[in-house]
Ligand code: SF4
Ligand code: SF4
């Protein structure tokens with residue numbers, strides 16, 4: 001999962017460069033597919049596969065366009081798109097290519113998986129996914145989350 005820090009100046013280079021169109025930008029702040037895998041686990045034909053980088057891709061030979069990934073994505077990223085080359089297909093799922101990190105002139109895109117060690121709880125990640133908390137994480141400060149406080 002890639003996060004955005006407060007260094008972001010909302011230039012738009014990351015979402016323009018993202019090959020999978022998986023970056024939303026409410027209020028100009030980029031927010032990308034979490035790679036939580038819910039779409040993959042709900043696919044009845046096992047068409048959504050994890051790649052070696054921890055991202056996901058759609059095997060179009062297995063995809064029946066049933067739309068269950070779109071229906072079950074908790075963050076509304078997986079979507080149907082259509083073009084003249086590929087016809088109707090699924091897009092919006094992050095492959096973890098890292099292009100958004102490379103093109104950011106402010107170094108404001110951060111790979112959360114490089115900062116958080118051990119098994120990733122995506123509910124915790126979602127709590128952290130605000131630019132101010134990400135900034136603290138990058139600076140090595142402990143970041144309090146509700147999920148931890150309740151333990
Ligand atoms: S490329 Fe960097 S500065 Fe520009 S919108 Fe994306 S995260 Fe923000
Ligand atoms: S598209 Fe949605 S369900 Fe699939 S990995 Fe991304 S955030 Fe999770």
Ligand code: SF4
Pocket residue numbers: 002017018019020021022023032033093094095096097098099100101
């Ligand atoms: S890692 Fe790649 S696919 Fe994922 S948000 Fe960044 S540019 Fe898009």
